[in-house]
Amino acid sequence: MTPNHRCDAIVVGAGPAGVAAAITMAKGGLKVCLIERGRLPGAKNLFGGVLYPHALAEVIPDYAERHPPFERPVTEQGYWLLSPDSVVRIMHKSVHYKTAPTGAYTALRARFDAWFAEQAVQAGVLLITKTTVTEVVRDARGRALGVATDRPEGLVQAPILVIAEGVNNLLTQSLGLAKGDLPPRYVALSVKEVLALPAAEIEARFGLAGADEGVAIDIFGDATLGLPGTAFIYTDAKAISIGVGLLLEELIVHNLKPYEILARFKAHPVVRPYLAGATVLEYGAHLIPEQGYDRMPDLVGDGVLIAGDAAAMVDAVHREGSNLAMTAGRMAGETALEAHRRGDFSAAFLRAYRTKLEESFVLKDLKQYRRMTDFLDSTPHVIGTYVDFMNEAALRYFTAQGMPKREMEGEILGLLRGRRSFFGIAHDMMKLLRGLRG
Amino acid sequence: MHTIVAIKQVPDTTHVRIDPETGTLIREGVPAVINPYDRHALEMAIRLKERFGGTVTVLTMGPPKAAEALVECVEQGADRAILLSDRKFGGADTLATAYVIAHAIAAIQVEDPADLLLFGKQAIDGDTAQVGPGVATRLAVPLITYAMRIESLDPATRTAIIHRRIEQGIEVLETTLPALLTVEKEIATIARAPLPNLVRAAHYRPETWDATTPVPFDPARIGIKGSATIVSKAFTPPRKEPGERMSVAESGLTRVVGQALQRLVTAGVLSSAPATAPRDESNA
Ligand SMILES: Cc1cc2nc3c(=O)[nH]c(=O)nc-3n(C[C@H](O)[C@H](O)[C@H](O)COP(=O)(O)OP(=O)(O)OC[C@H]3O[C@@H](n4cnc5c(N)ncnc54)[C@H](O)[C@@H]3O)c2cc1C
Ligand SMILES: Cc1cc2nc3c(=O)[nH]c(=O)nc-3n(C[C@H](O)[C@H](O)[C@H](O)COP(=O)(O)OP(=O)(O)OC[C@H]3O[C@@H](n4cnc5c(N)ncnc54)[C@H](O)[C@@H]3O)c2cc1C
Numbered sequence: 053m054t055p056n057h058r059c060d061a062i063v064v065g066a067g068p069a070g071v072a073a074a075i076t077m078a079k080g081g082l083k084v085c086l087i088e089r090g091r092l093p094g095a096k097n098l099f100g101g102v103l104y105p106h107a108l109a110e111v112i113p114d115y116a117e118r119h120p121p122f123e124r125p126v127t128e129q130g131y132w133l134l135s136p137d138s139v140v141r142i143m144h145k146s147v148h149y150k151t152a153p154t155g156a157y158t159a160l161r162a163r164f165d166a167w168f169a170e171q172a173v174q175a176g177v178l179l180i181t182k183t184t185v186t187e188v189v190r191d192a193r194g195r196a197l198g199v200a201t202d203r204p205e206g207l208v209q210a211p212i213l214v215i216a217e218g219v220n221n222l223l224t225q226s227l228g229l230a231k232g233d234l235p236p237r238y239v240a241l242s243v244k245e246v247l248a249l250p251a252a253e254i255e256a257r258f259g260l261a262g263a264d265e266g267v268a269i270d271i272f273g274d275a276t277l278g279l280p281g282t283a284f285i286y287t288d289a290k291a292i293s294i295g296v297g298l299l300l301e302e303l304i305v306h307n308l309k310p311y312e313i314l315a316r317f318k319a320h321p322v323v324r325p326y327l328a329g330a331t332v333l334e335y336g337a338h339l340i341p342e343q344g345y346d347r348m349p350d351l352v353g354d355g356v357l358i359a360g361d362a363a364a365m366v367d368a369v370h371r372e373g374s375n376l377a378m379t380a381g382r383m384a385g386e387t388a389l390e391a392h393r394r395g396d397f398s399a400a401f402l403r404a405y406r407t408k409l410e411e412s413f414v415l416k417d418l419k420q421y422r423r424m425t426d427f428l429d430s431t432p433h434v435i436g437t438y439v440d441f442m443n444e445a446a447l448r449y450f451t452a453q454g455m456p457k458r459e460m461e462g463e464i465l466g467l468l469r470g471r472r473s474f475f476g477i478a479h480d481m482m483k484l485l486r487g488l489r490g
Numbered sequence: 491m492h493t494i495v496a497i498k499q500v501p502d503t504t505h506v507r508i509d510p511e512t513g514t515l516i517r518e519g520v521p522a523v524i525n526p527y528d529r530h531a532l533e534m535a536i537r538l539k540e541r542f543g544g545t546v547t548v549l550t551m552g553p554p555k556a557a558e559a560l561v562e563c564v565e566q567g568a569d570r571a572i573l574l575s576d577r578k579f580g581g582a583d584t585l586a587t588a589y590v591i592a593h594a595i596a597a598i599q600v601e602d603p604a605d606l607l608l609f610g611k612q613a614i615d616g617d618t619a620q621v622g623p624g625v626a627t628r629l630a631v632p633l634i635t636y637a638m639r640i641e642s643l644d645p646a647t648r649t650a651i652i653h654r655r656i657e658q659g660i661e662v663l664e665t666t667l668p669a670l671l672t673v674e675k676e677i678a679t680i681a682r683a684p685l686p687n688l689v690r691a692a693h694y695r696p697e698t699w700d701a702t703t704p705v706p707f708d709p710a711r712i713g714i715k716g717s718a719t720i721v722s723k724a725f726t727p728p729r730k731e732p733g734e735r736m737s738v739a740e741s742g743l744t745r746v747v748g749q750a751l752q753r754l755v756t757a758g759v760l761s762s763a764p765a766t767a768p769r770d771e772s773n774a
Pocket of ligand 1: 183
């Protein structure tokens with residue numbers, strides 16, 4: 053390989069994982085080349101999105117002074133259990149979200165990724181955009197030497213490579229670290245719209261005191277036609293982010309179009325009033341890898357580390373992904389720094405990266421929820437069944453009909469039994485528990 | 491071979507809005523791109539550099555943000571980029587713009603005389619196509635507008651043969667160099683920039699010239715003061731109502747033709763309706 057550019061480390065992909073890796077390595081003194089196919093970092097990216105700054109703080113301790121483009125702090129969050137005509141809300145709002153360093157912010161990726169990548173550039177990272185990495189160049193023994201790009205004179209050489217290419221992990225697959233494309237049962241497809249609305253209007257509709265308050269709602273049940281999946285509504289500064297996501301397999305089996313599901317969700321009698329008069333600013337779709345701990349790609353090869361969505365580091369139970377990606381990116385960067393110090397880029401040495409992740413929340417959480425996708429996959433009815441039951445039970449519970457309360461309770465129990473046998477319920481609960489406990 | 495290319499950063503036309511109060515374009519928050527014709531002009535300059543060696547200089551007058559456009563030119567292969575940026579340049583029309591660009595080009599040429607000056611045929615936002623000709627006049631160099639092909643160019647004899655688009659066809663002209671060309675897109679196809687250019691551009695900062703240094707521009711001839719254009723009113727023309735529709739499928743051909751002719755008679759276009767011929771409607 054006669055390279056057109058040489059550096060100490062190459063990072064593929066300027067998402068949360070790649071940028072975190074690039075900053076960590078640049079701060080450690082390496083010459084880093086970060087390659088992104090989008091016109092700007094973030095231009096091609098999309099998430100819900102709630103960002104968790106704990107992971108950001110470990111990459112950029114003084115991030116707050118650098119004015120990250122957060123939309124709103126999340127001061128209220130929870131779940132809506134949506135039936136076709138009703139909703140049970142389980143929401144948590146607390147002043148603690150304001151006094152303690154806030155645990156979460158809503159954000160839009162086009163803005164956030166651009167800011168995050170700018171921090172990398174300021175740390176000395178060479179950012180190359182509008183350029184796709186087409187191939188990992190390897191020697192006869194399979195060790196990574198660098199990458200080829202879709203540009204003339206586009207070979208870049210480095211002894212270590214961090215692949216943070218996101219869910220569509222073609223390079224990871226080409227190295228044999230991931231076994232082919234994800235099967236549809238292990239990948240969710242989300243569609244999202246950003247709807248513009250004046251700040252004051254958002255605050256009035258969601259009961260927010262001002263720009264320093266925000267809501268994050270995850271919605272189950274009718275939003276996804278009772279199928280395994282979630283919908284979300286998050287408040288941005290001057291917009292509402294709204295979306296739905298379902299396992300690809302459910303979409304295929306039931307012949308559903310994601311945009312129609314979103315349109316249906318937006319028209320739901322409970323949802324519609326929040327959106328009245330809002331105009332669509334942008335819309336998009338994106339995949340979420342949900343294959344879980346047991347089917348993750350290998351995380352290391354000779355001269356290669358894989359981080360973020362490319363390695364399926366998504367905790368779908370808590371809609372966390374960007375923080376796992378940033379943490380993994382940072383740890384990949386730290387491992388690359390150690391490899392440079394030792395002059396050892398072998399897969400054997402790079403396994404230290406996997407060990408770091410095992411000791412952190414990243415792999416601990418993924419391990420705990422390893423059965424979650426299987427749980428939903430094997431009991432697809434569960435969400436619709438219980439969500440509808442909760443709504444009907446609530447209606448009975450909150451309605452005075454001159455009926456003795458004992459009878460009402462009996463009726464509610466009857467509603468449940470009518471949907472699912474006693475054993476069925478016990479079975480569901482056990483499976484759910486196993487899904488949650490790991 | 492030294493080519494100077496003037497480029498303009500323009501709002502992405504798919505996003506442009508008009509301020510309803512002032513009637514001027516709202517440029518705030520609208521994504522910006524390099525004026526499409528200018529990209530092709532730059533590409534032509536790069537092709538000439540590849541063939542004859544030498545350098546390509548790009549310049550633009552615009553806000554600090556226009557530096558992005560210049561960096562993109564360096565990615566494409568420009569060697570030197572100059573940003574003319576100063577609040578005092580603001581509000582310039584074609585008169586003031588041409589004055590500034592002409593004097594800036596003259597200043598560049600003191601150290602490095604140019605063989606060719608390339609401009610876009612027009613900017614897609616202003617659309618006047620006046621800046622290039624205005625600069626050529628001020629610099630007293632030959633002007634060829636709507637250039638679509640450089641058939642030949644000889645830096646030694648300092649001549650070139652240029653094809654330009656005219657309404658009736660193509661005009662082939664021979665010119666001495668330096669000359670100023672305003673170009674069509676066909677002048678050169680845009681090549682994908684090689685990676686080393688992107689590496690260079692990542693570290694490149696364009697030179698910034700303001701209203702006084704290194705060129706002391708005449709304050710009376712720049713910006714809004716130096717502009718002769720007054721925007722008295724800009725408005726969106728009312729949407730034209732769609733015309734009446736008649737359906738052949740519903741009414742049959744004979745009826746439709748008859749009705750259409752009748753309308754023309756009513757409107758005074760025809761004096762009388764000619765007898766309508768087709769009888770067999772199923773053939774319609
Ligand atoms: C609808 C939705 C909602 C979500 N909500 C949340 C949430 O609320 N909170 C949360 O924490 N997470 C959320 N996530 C998950 C989160 O977005 C991801 O886990 C996270 O973005 C992963 O980061 P990454 O850097 O690994 O990958 P990405 O963000 O996908 O970045 C990969 C980058 O690599 C680039 N790239 C890919 N291939 C190449 C190549 N060959 N050459 C050059 N560049 C390349 C891409 O253009 C992209 O910029 C959500 C995801 C979705 C889809
Ligand atoms: C009726 C009218 C309304 C106007 N309204 C506005 C307005 O709302 N807002 C506003 O900002 N301006 C306005 N202007 C000013 C004007 O549109 C331009 O800013 C400027 O004068 C350039 O003219 P043009 O865009 O028509 O360029 P053209 O003459 O069409 O451009 C031809 C070529 O000249 C070169 N060129 C043009 N401008 C530059 C530059 N700045 N730097 C380097 N090279 C350049 C490029 O190569 C370009 O392809 C208005 C002008 C008129 C006549």
